[in-house]
Amino acid sequence: MSTRAMQVANIAFLLDRLAADTPPNQQIRELTENALEAIERRHKAGDAAEGIIRWDVDWDNLKRTNQYKLSITDNGDGMTSQQMLDYLNALAVQGANQTQGISQNFGVGAKITALHRNSHGLVYQSWHQGKGSMVKLHRDDKEGVYGLASFDLADGPDWTPRIKDSFKPKSIDQSGTKVTLLGTSENDNTCFPPADAGGGMNWLITYLTGRYFRVPENTKIQVRVLTKDEDAWPSEEPSPSAKTFNFQTVSGSKALFDQYSEAKGTVQLATADAHWWVFADPKEDSKKMSTRGGRTCKVGIVFQDEVYVHLTPPTARRLLAGFGIVFGADHVVIYVEPKKTLDIRADTARSRIIINGEDVQEANWFEIWGAEFREKMPAEIKAKIDEIMAKTERDPDGKTRERILERLQRIRDLLRPTRYRRDPNGSLRASGQTLGGGSEFGDTQRETTSPGGGGHRGGRSSDDYLADLVESGGEAVNAVVVSTKEPAVKWVSRADGTREEGELDDLAAEIVGDTLTGEIVKANRDFRGYRDLVGFFTKEFNPGGDPAINRKIVEYVEEWLEGQLVEAIMTVRNLTNGRTWTPADIDRALSAYSLTTVMMARFHIVERVKRSLSSDLARPSKAA
Secondary structure, three states: OOOOOOOOOOHHHHHHHHHHOOOOOHHHHHHHHHHHHHHHHHHHOOOOOOEEEEEEEOHHHHHHHOOOOEEEEEOOOOOOHHHHHHHHOOOOOOOOOOOEOOOOEOOOHHHHHHHHHOOOOEEEEEEEOOEEEEEEEEEEOOOOEEEEOOEEEOOEEEOOOEOOHHHOOOOOOOOEEEEEEOOOOOOOOOOOOOOOOOOHHHHHHHHHHHHEOOOOOOEEEEEEOOOOOHHHOOOOOOOOOOOOOOEEEEOOHHHHHHHHOOEEEEEEOOOEEEEEEEOOOHHHHHHHHHHHOOOOOEEEEEEOOEEEEEEOOOHHHHHHHHOOOOOOHHHEEEEEEEOOOOOEEEOOOOOOEEEOOEEOOOEOHHHHHHHHHHHOOOHHHHHHHHHHHHOOOOOOOOHHHHHHHHHHHHOHHHHOOOEEEEOOOOOEEEEOOOOOOOOOOOOOEEOOOOOOOOOOEOOEEOOOEEOEEOOOOOEEEEEEOOOOOOOEEEEEOOOOOOOOOOOOOOOOEEEOOOOOOOOEEEEEOOOHHHHHHHHHHHHHHOOOOOHHHHHHHHHHHHHHHHHHHHHHHHHHHOOOOOOOOOHHHHHHHOOHHHHHHHHOOOHHHHHHHHHHHHHHHOOOOOOO
């Protein structure tokens, strides 16, 4: 049987469509990666000279056209004119590395991302063993196709004309490549950051530092530092001794975090290495790292020395809570590097990580890694958590919590909505189909797997409960009681350093970590609703500003608000039945916004606090 090979009828449409799904700076990654691979090939061939990659103005182009165009130059192994014809004018090829594969090089990156964003042209100039040639890729708008442009020379058109040695960049000796990005028009200044790139004039440094976790040994990535004022830019390549417009070296995220952290290390997990850093002053350290795209309170995924997942607050705080960092998340960065034993790859756009066929963020890998990390918590991180948690302690003897729990004990049965479990020998009958697995225990829990197992799609299982008691026609059941542990409430504020910048802004409280199982609740002293309550009682009971009375006011306000929070959380958690109250419903019902609603209930709080203060201060109570 013979087969006619499939062909692409409209490759320009396919290229544009694929490019539309890639991040704005992906072309920078693809061209940098090509340069890194070229240097790696040269090193493997026995030439140990330092690899140099430079993102710079194309100064030769500036002399000829008076237009600033961005270029990247490497001193890798270069390409012959025939190799440029073979590799550059085909959408997906093995290339010089011969490593095209699902988990390796795709052979599509630069031609999709860079060519789409530089339809006016990508000019490749490459030298191999001292001989230089060039090609120009562009979009022919008249024909509606992408491809090589011919150069009209005196002796006729040429696809790969030779280049004079005088145009060879200084960083290239015998071999190397320079690629110039012409943008979408002749007047397009491609040295300026694209509108959707971010990072300001430091966009290249910011992106490359954040993208690369490690830069290969014996290789240097450099970026020319430019200013916002194009009129002040030099008209020719500045000398290395100039005070401005110099090169800045990009060393990668790991080196950046290593430089500014007070402690660092790696926790060996069953399926990954968890690299961690602790920072003494998150605000100041983030400010120092910001010009290179760094910050604290960050979570990432590392694959083949690149960072594919960049998570920042509030998402990073929730994930770090799963790693046991319930306080001090702004002091910490964790990057997880899955081990090569996993079935791991990047998607075609090189923007997502796929493990065992699932997106790493959609599966429950972070839960698996977090649970194992908690068991192996580094002492430096634990010390930082304990340091901050100590500032929240206002009840060292546990008397306030004891009073709250004693009150809740009086209504213990009301905290547990009625449930019934199927039982062939049960004396009651109930109906209502439920979802979820069966566990012999009453506690609702998140479905997990062993550390060495796969990252199956996450989700919390619930016991197979029936909610509706009926006289006849239902299934035989017995009533069951579900026990839920009372969460501990910790009061936080910016003043004492227990609430991070941007955390719980104008919100009253949130459950740390998993909404259904989290054992700590952060309550916000900076919340205006809380301050209004304290101010209300201060005006009535402490007009003279007595510090002792003020402490008593705060104590009672927090005690009764705390009891209100704990009661609401326990009761709502016990509604879970897998059908009408799924874990997703519980997430919504106990979100930070919902807990703010709970804290805004006033009448009961005012009555109770007034009674307590009147008793303590021997003053007659007034009507609310």
